[in-house]
Amino acid sequence: MSSRPELEKLTAIKLRELIAAEYPEIQGAHAMKKEELVVTILKARGEPTHEVKKHVPVTDLKKTIRQLKAEQAQALEAKDAKKNTELRKKIAKLKRKTRMIVEKGPKTPKKAKSK
Secondary structure (H helix, E strand, C coil): CCCHHHHHHCCHHHHHHHHHHHCCCCCCHHHCCHHHHHHHHHHHHCCCCCCCCCCCCHHHHHHHHHHHHHHHHHHHHCCCHHHHHHHHHHHHHHHHHHHHHHHCCCCCCCCCCCC
16 A cells, blocks of 8 residues: 555545554544545655646547547437447536636636726
8 A cells, every 4th residue: 555546545444554553653543534644644654645636728628528529429320328328427527627627717816996
């Protein structure tokens, strides 16, 4: 168990057991939440405590959505319901992602109105 994703797959109980077995110097693990446990284990190992998320431009997501819509049209023509459902769900997920990116977009301070 060396990476963050592997640690995040474990339950809080298993993480507490891991701390008790391998890191006895860590105190207060019984009161920590899962995310705190993961960060504490990573700090004890000397690993970076945060993951750097890659920024995906909205234009790339929209290009992917257009490609999936074309595939969906082909699936509809072929009357492939399973493929259509799969593509519909992928498209919905990507649309949701684009909305989240736009909502969290760069915050620009509003200029005060001058009279």
